[in-house]
Amino acid sequence: MKLLRWFGFVILGLISVLLIFGGWVYFASQRKIDKIYSIHPLSIRIPTSQKAIQRGHHLVHAVLGCMACHSRDLAGRILINVPIVGRIVPKNLTSGKGGIGGKFTTKDWVMAIRNGVSPNGKSLLLMPSLSYSYLSKRDLGAVIAYLKSIPPVNRSLPANKVGPIFRFVIAKGGSDLLSAEVVNQHQKPLHLGKKGTAAEGYYLVHIAGCMHCHGPNLAGGTVPDGAPPGTPPAANLTPAGIGTWTKKDFIHLMRTGETPGGTSINNFMPWEVFKNMTNSELKSIWLYLKTIPPVQSSSSKKS
Numbered sequence: 650m651k652l653l654r655w656f657g658f659v660i661l662g663l664i665s666v667l668l669i670f671g672g673w674v675y676f677a678s679q680r681k682i683d684k685i686y687s688i689h690p691l692s693i694r695i696p697t698s699q700k701a702i703q704r705g706h707h708l709v710h711a712v713l714g715c716m717a718c719h720s721r722d723l724a725g726r727i728l729i730n731v732p733i734v735g736r737i738v739p740k741n742l743t744s745g746k747g748g749i750g751g752k753f754t755t756k757d758w759v760m761a762i763r764n765g766v767s768p769n770g771k772s773l774l775l776m777p778s779l780s781y782s783y784l785s786k787r788d789l790g791a792v793i794a795y796l797k798s799i800p801p802v803n804r805s806l807p808a809n810k811v812g813p814i815f816r817f818v819i820a821k822g823g824s825d826l827l828s829a830e831v832v833n834q835h836q837k838p839l840h841l842g843k844k845g846t847a848a849e850g851y852y853l854v855h856i857a858g859c860m861h862c863h864g865p866n867l868a869g870g871t872v873p874d875g876a877p878p879g880t881p882p883a884a885n886l887t888p889a890g891i892g893t894w895t896k897k898d899f900i901h902l903m904r905t906g907e908t909p910g911g912t913s914i915n916n917f918m919p920w921e922v923f924k925n926m927t928n929s930e931l932k933s934i935w936l937y938l939k940t941i942p943p944v945q946s947s948s949s950k951k952s
């Protein structure tokens with residue numbers, strides 16, 4: 650009898666601890682989700698020339714990879730839908746029914762893309778604005794000009810729902826989920842370097858988000874929060890990692906997802922986007938990767 654009562658106390662204790670923990674996760678995450686950012690968005694001019702729209706098309710389809718999340722027609726989709734994790738819904742970017750294209754002002758576009766902030770002042774979830782914050786003013790203008798030119802698609806999507814696992818990741822801090830928290834809100838746009846040089850490679854590596862997955866020093870490691878379970882660590886791109894590769898090996902991987910050893914890499918590495926870069930752009934990235942300091946890491950696997 651005594652034992653049974655003791656057991657009851659233990660269970661009660663455990664339940665209270667769980668409730669307190671759950672409450673903390675809920676309120677700590679909600680506070681961050683509801684945080685209002687006051688942003689002074691970069692002021693840019695949206696070009697209207699066909700040339701600028703083409704540049705925007707190229708950046709979106711070959712470098713920035715908006716379709717990877719917002720779907721091929723850019724009209725949005727449900728990207729993650731697992732009750733315990735959450736439901737994450739990249740928006741319909743067109744001007745069709747259910748899309749934001751017809752409603753967004755230039756300021757709204759700029760804030761979403763480079764600050765990770767919605768017109769209501771709250772952080773977006775999972776938007777890779779950290780990488781896009783490096784876009785030059787001219788390229789950002791071209792991207793928005795292109796997005797304004799895409800055909801309207803009617804697609805209404807459900808709202809996001811942040812489940813317990815994402816709430817915990819947000820509450821504990823240091824996660825990649827709340828875009829506005831990750832972005833340096835004072836980041837100045839970078840300049841597109843001279844075409845075909847390491848300087849252009851530096852720019853492309855920044856805006857294409859190589860560092861987002863391969864780490865700030867490009868030495869590889871754990872992929873960001875929100876990656877599907879089972880995604881392998883990102884590879885070491887410093888000379889300590891792919892130093893024995895030739896330029897041809899590198900371009901082949903970026904176009905086919907195939908390593909020099911002939912293995913197909915995990916398609917969380919967005920080579921299906923990067924394969925659309927020009928040879929000159931891929932060469933620039935290669936030249937830049939040759940200039941970065943070698944860093945040994947556990948992702949320096951043999952290929």
Ligand code: HEC
Nearest residue numbers: 713714715718737738739740761767768773774775776777
């Ligand atoms: C890794 C996935 C991912 C990629 C890549 C991505 N987005 Fe998003 N984007 C999202 C998600 C998720 C949302 C919805 C966020 C939310 O509602 O909090 C979103 C929302 C948006 C919004 C809506 C903002 C709002 O206030 O409703 C815009 C605009 C946008 N994205 C533009 C872009 C553009 C332009 C690109 C490419 C340059 C891009 N996104 C690439 C995931 C992505």
Ligand code: HEC
Nearest residue numbers: 857858859862881882883884902908914915917918919952
């Ligand atoms: C969304 C995350 C993500 C982004 C963005 C990304 N990568 Fe990757 N990359 C990966 C992952 C994960 C792997 C490892 C795949 C595997 O081992 O199957 C990888 C592998 C590679 C490899 C193969 C290396 C080897 O040793 O096998 C190269 C080369 C590479 N990435 C280059 C780049 C470059 C250059 C960029 C930017 C233009 C980039 N990646 C952007 C996730 C990413």
